[in-house]
Amino acid sequence: MFIIVFACAMQVGVALYSMLLSPAKPIRDVSAPAQALALRLARWSALPAVVAFVVVYGAENFLERPAYQPEYAVGALATLVGPFILASAFFTSVLSLSPERRDRRVGLLLLVLLALLLAGTASRQLGLLAIVWYLAYLLSVKHHRVTVGIASATIAYFSLAFAISARGTRVNGHGFFPYMQALVADPVQFLSQSFWSPVLNVLSAAPITDLSAGSDRVSAESFWVSVSPFSSSAEWAGISPSLRVHEFIPFSAIGELFALGPGVALGTAFAIGAFFALLLRTMARTAGDVGLLVGGASVLYVAVLLLQYNLRSSMRMLGLLASIVVIVLWILAGSKRTRSRSGLAPRDELNDDPLAGTETASVKRSS
Numbered sequence: 001m002f003i004i005v006f007a008c009a010m011q012v013g014v015a016l017y018s019m020l021l022s023p024a025k026p027i028r029d030v031s032a033p034a035q036a037l038a039l040r041l042a043r044w045s046a047l048p049a050v051v052a053f054v055v056v057y058g059a060e061n062f063l064e065r066p067a068y069q070p071e072y073a074v075g076a077l078a079t080l081v082g083p084f085i086l087a088s089a090f091f092t093s094v095l096s097l098s099p100e101r102r103d104r105r106v107g108l109l110l111l112v113l114l115a116l117l118l119a120g121t122a123s124r125q126l127g128l129l130a131i132v133w134y135l136a137y138l139l140s141v142k143h144h145r146v147t148v149g150i151a152s153a154t155i156a157y158f159s160l161a162f163a164i165s166a167r168g169t170r171v172n173g174h175g176f177f178p179y180m181q182a183l184v185a186d187p188v189q190f191l192s193q194s195f196w197s198p199v200l201n202v203l204s205a206a207p208i209t210d211l212s213a214g215s216d217r218v219s220a221e222s223f224w225v226s227v228s229p230f231s232s233s234a235e236w237a238g239i240s241p242s243l244r245v246h247e248f249i250p251f252s253a254i255g256e257l258f259a260l261g262p263g264v265a266l267g268t269a270f271a272i273g274a275f276f277a278l279l280l281r282t283m284a285r286t287a288g289d290v291g292l293l294v295g296g297a298s299v300l301y302v303a304v305l306l307l308q309y310n311l312r313s314s315m316r317m318l319g320l321l322a323s324i325v326v327i328v329l330w331i332l333a334g335s336k337r338t339r340s341r342s343g344l345a346p347r348d349e350l351n352d353d354p355l356a357g358t359e360t361a362s363v364k365r366s367s
Contacts, residue, residue, distance in 0.1 A: 038090075038094045038136075038139060039094055039095070039098055039103075041091065041094075042090075042091040042092070042094040042095040042098075042103075042107070043095065043103065045087065045091045046088070046091035046092045046094075046095045046106070046107065046110055047106075047110065049084060049087040049088040049091050049092075050088045050092065050110055050113065050114055050117075052084050052088075053081065053084040053085060053088050053114075053117065054117065055073060055074060056072060056073060056074045056077045056078065056080065056081055056084060057070065057072060057073065057081060057117075057121070058070060058071070058072060058073030059073075061073070061120075061121075061175065062116075062117050062120035062121065062175060062176055063120060063175050063176055063177055064172075064173055064174070064175035064176070064177050064178060065173060065174050065175050066173045066174070067173070067174065067247075068122065068167055068174050068247065068248060069247070075233060075237075076233055077233075078233055082125070082313065082316065082317070083316070083320060085118070085123070085125045085128075086125075086128075086132070086320075088110075088114050089114065089125075089128065089129050089132040089133070090132050090135075090136065092107050092110040092111045092114055093107070093111065093132055093133040093135075093136035093137075094107070094136045094139070094140070095107030095110065096108045096110075096111050096133070096136075097136055097137060097140040097141065098140075111129075111133070114129065115129060115159075116176065118163075119162065119163075119166075119176055119179065120175050120176035120179070122163045122164075122166040122167040122174065122179065123163060124160055124163050124164065124201075124308075125163075126159045126160065126162065126163045127156045127157070127159045127160030127163060127198070128156070128301070129156075129159065130152045130153075130155040130156040130159060131152065131153075131156050131297065133152065134148065134149055134152035134153075135294055135297055137152075139294075157198055158194070160197075160198045160201075161194035161195060161197050161198050162194055164194070164197040164198065164201050165190060165193050165194040165197050166179040166182070166183075167248055168193075168248075201308070202307075202308075204249075205252060205307040205308055208245055208249060208251070208252045208255065208308075209252040209254050209255040209258075209307070210255070211245055211251075211255065212245070212251040212252045212254075212255020212256055212258075212259060213252075213254075213255040213256075213258035213259050214259070215251065215255070215259055216259075217242045217243060218243070218251070218256050218259035218260060220260070221239070222239050222242075222243060222256075223256070223260055223264075223311070225239060225312070226256070226310065226311040226312040226315055227311065227312075227315045229319055236312060240310075240312075243256070243310055250309055250310040250313075251310050251311075252306070252307060252308065252309075252310075253305065253306045253307075253309060253310060253311040253313070253314040254306050254307065256310065256311045257269075257311065272302075272306075272318070275318065275321075275322065276299050276302075278325060279295050279298065279299065279321055279325055280295045280296065280299065282295070282325050282328050282329060283295030283298075283328075298321055301317065302314060302317055302318060302321070305317055
């Protein structure tokens with residue numbers, strides 16, 4: 001019931017934003033410049049992103065650790081592990097699809113390394129790797145999209161199944177070596193347990209949300225630490241153990257909001273829905289169909305976070321997306337000002353004619 005009410009409130013936020021605050025504007029496709037920019041960033045950022053992930057998490061923790069939750073090598077940056085994973089996945093995926101052979105080799109090597117590292121963490125982010133790679137594929141390649149999409153979804157499903165089943169093993173602790181030992185020792189049991197684990201994991205969101213909403217451990221203090229970008233890792237470390245249903249299961253973000261009251265939950269849902277509408281429109285205007293797909297994937301990812309992760313994780317991801325929206329809108333506004341100063345009409349008003357505002361364009365239209 002909590003999930004349904006929250007989803008309906010978000011949809012109201014989307015509708016209000018779409019109807020009252022943001023009139024529809026023509027979509028313009030600049031996917032080619034977006035592809036070039038992504039590749040340029042990937043060449044500089046793919047390796048540093050993977051290295052940053054390893055440094056913060058701790059190289060030894062990937063191989064073997066006594067508990068599922070590791071002692072991070074750089075505790076002050078522990079909350080940035082999620083963004084490091086996403087950045088690593090995106091940049092290595094873009095690099096692996098580069099038209100340059102050297103880029104492809106480096107990208108594929110980093111992609112395999114990242115998959116092995118995520119397997120050692122038993123993080124559900126492992127299932128996200130194939131999805132992020134497919135989004136990079138859509139940005140780079142124009143053919144076989146349906147076939148590659150089905151294959152990517154299949155790989156993502158079984159990667160998620162492996163991660164969920166691996167974290168439940170008790171063979172000499174956690175890490176890549178213990179997980180592989182459990183798989184080799186009894187592959188039939190491990191794989192049979194894995195097959196349905198993603199489905200059961202998604203269905204478990206309902207009882208987890210109910211338990212979270214009825215908890216008296218959610219307070220105004222925990223809400224502030226979760227939503228504030230200025231809260232420290234030490235503050236979060238002090239309250240995070242109490243905001244869990246189980247060692248492996250954090251409170252649901254939706255449940256935490258309802259535990260603070262219906263007003264807080266519904267107000268947050270309205271705001272998130274309006275932001276989703278802004279995100280989708282901004283991505284569509286910036287990169288056409290590809291941008292709309294990337295924006296839609298981001299919305300789906302945040303929805304999963306709201307259902308399955310704590311409020312802090314969801315707010316960190318929303319903050320990252322909000323930063324991207326602000327940067328894109330700033331770039332678009334600068335582009336419009338530049339065109340205005342040069343005496344050219346805004347691109348949207350000219351139906352994206354690349355020759356608009358020039359003498360050549362006038363001759364073309366008159367003919």
